Amino acid sequence: MKYGIVTATASASLITMLALTGCASGTDATPAASAESSAPAETAAPVTPEAPAETVSEIEASVQAFVGALGELGIEHTDPVRAETGLSGAKARFDITINGFDAGINVFPDTATLTTWGEASDSLGGIYVSYGNTALTLNSSEGITNSAEIAPQIATAIGGEAHGV
Structure with missing residues (x-):
């Protein structure tokens, strides 16, 4: 279960990084939807706290x-x-x-x-x-x-x- 938490944390960090990169790119940046579409779908699932x-x-x-x-x-x-x-x-x-x-x-x-x-x-x-x-x-x-x-x-x-x- 320890690795599941690590994987979920890493996935959440990746989503945050992608979202922040999209926000910081300036006015020529691709809309936020492209950052979301590059992340795997399973990372959006809620993680149950342990x-x-x-x-x-x-x-x-x-x-x-x-x-x-x-x-x-x-x-x-x-x-x-x-x-x-x-x-x-x-x-x-x-x-x-x-x-x-x-x-x-x-x-x-x-x-x-x-x-x-x-x-x-x-x-x-x-x-x-x-x-x-x-x-x-x-x-x-x-x-x-x-x-x-x-x-x-x-x-x-x-x-x-x-x-x-």
Whole structure:
């Protein structure tokens, strides 16, 4: 089933690429119908979401909750970029810059893993905001003063808890 998802994803990407190519070609471009006709008919069939797709939605929802809180508070930030999880125990990790300082969003598989990670972060003097199974890690070196100031604000806005402040 894994290869079916990969094939469906690749097919959807191909359709998107073809559609975008048709839109970006300018006024001399062939109408969008020609881009659609070049794609195989079976790629247009709906794909039934499976567990991995649900996990992605959960990850995206967690990331968007923090990004939304940052936006509501008027805190300067970049768009999160997916990164390697390393030894964090997280199932997904995103790099983000907040107020000019490196930060990250870690989405953990469960609260027990977040708690274990949090204890390690606390022992190293880390500053983070937890919400559900997710942690927004704030800069605890160059930007420590800024992080200590904004962590409680973010925690209040998202309904989470500030740590290390």
